[in-house]
Amino acid sequence: MRASKVAVYTRISRDDERDGLGVARQREDCERLADLRGWDVAKVYEDNDVSAFKRNVRRPEFELMLSDLAAGLIDGVIAYDLDRLARQPKDLERLIDLFEETKRRLFATVTNDLNLGTADGRTMARVMVAFANKSSHDASRRIQRKHLELARLGKSSGGPAPYGWLKGGITVDLEAAEHIRAAQQQLLAGVRIGTIRTDWQKRGLGHPRQGTKRLAHHHLEHMLTNPRLCGYRTYRGEILLDDGGQPVIGEWETINTVEEWEVVSAVVAERKLKEPGRMLARKYLLSGIARCGLCHAKIRGQVNRKWQPGSKAAKFTYQCSVVNGGCGQVGRVGEPVDEFIISLVIAEQRERAAVSAVAPAQQWPKASELAGVEADLAQLTQAAKAKQITVSTLLQLLPDLERRRDELKLERGRFNKTRQQAESLSADIGEDFRSLPIERQQALILHSLSAVLIHPAGRGKRKFDPSLIEPVWH
Secondary structure (H helix, E strand, C coil): CCCCCCEEEECCCCCCCCCHHHHHHHHHHHHHHHHHHEEEEEEEEEEEEECCCCCCCCHHHHHHHCCCHHHCCCCEECCCCHHCCCCCCCHHHHHHHHHHHCCCEEECCCCCCCCCCCCCCCHHHHHHHHHHHHHHHHHHHHHHHHHHHHCCCCCCCCCCCCCCCCCCCEECCCCCCCCCCCHHHHCCCCCHHHHHHHHHHHCCCCCCCCCCCCCHHHHHHHHHCHHHHCCEEEEEEEECCCCCCCECCCCCCCCCHHHHHHHHHHHHHHHHHCCCCCCCCCCCCCCEEEECCCCCCCCCEEECCCCCCCCCCCCEEEEEECCCCCCCEEEEEEEHHHHHHHHHHHHHHHHHHHHHHHCCCCCCCCHHHHHHEEEEEEEEHHHCCCCCCCCCHHHHHHHHHHHHHHHHHHHHHHHHHHHHHHHHHHHHCCHHHHHHHHHHHHHHHHHHHEEECCCCCCCCCCCCHHHHHHECCC
């Protein structure tokens, strides 16, 4: 007679250390129970650091176990406790359906004598999961209240330290902070988050749980724009304000100044806007910048199919294309055009940098207006507390002031972004241009030029003529 083959299911909601000790203990106890029952363990399904209460969380191993149970690959399930399997009634009902379909399926838990194969066992399981669900709801409310209280005090809510801070989340990790600042400078210089993410993944940077997951685009974006970087305390994704309308400052060390953080946030926010005509090509330096001298349509680079490594043929060309709405009558070998434009731009920007070095730094002209609006907001709030004005009056006056404050802060971020981008691009002038990412190269070009006109050169092979390449300066 074939021995019964059962699955062991283990789960723990939080494993901050990622050492798997909690699920390992559950596994040992479940395997011991299977041995006592004379069942063979066919497979262990493990959902470590995964909640069974949160509705938007998918448990991959739980789903696989249900699928294998339905397919008859396993004869039953052993878990440490029923709440390891289900804390939502809907998950329990999916499991119960499988046991009602086939009466001889096996079920056991370490902590109690419960059998889903019987009507009484299923009723008891429903009661237990309902209480477990209520317990999770109550705990969730208490935790949210605790987190809000900690947030108002500027304290951390616990958990793993965000990337950029050492364990505990108070002291800055100097090496990680340097990586964050360098990536922010790349953003200011025009580099895409996707390019930075690829580089970080190759270098093993950015994720607090090394080796557990790939670095997602939105995770890196959050690391570079997190209000925590400049000391702001957030709650549920929003910057928390104190009674005076000012951001609550956390107790941890900062990586950015408020100005630096606002600039990076402004860059990322603007990139998310779908701007008409935005240049998307990244392979060739002047793609989308160069224009046809006859029809003025945008010209993009394209690979020369005749080119082979070691051959004298051109590697790529800039070609006006009928497909892209052009006349199709202008084309030019790419490399000499790139080199000519690069030399012009570097010379112009070095000259500009020399002038900027002796000029005083321009200050944002609306700083006093913002300070006045913030002072008015604080006075109104204090007046309401002192019963000098009614809450109704306060709520009528606040929206316009808050809207103006937010508009001014956005303007300040854009102003500082433009200034810091210019400084960042100026720093790139001294580097080897070709060693920079293509986005930074294009940003340097666009900092000086609005377009490059490529005029027709006539038929036949001709020597490169720079007079037929017309830069359109800002």
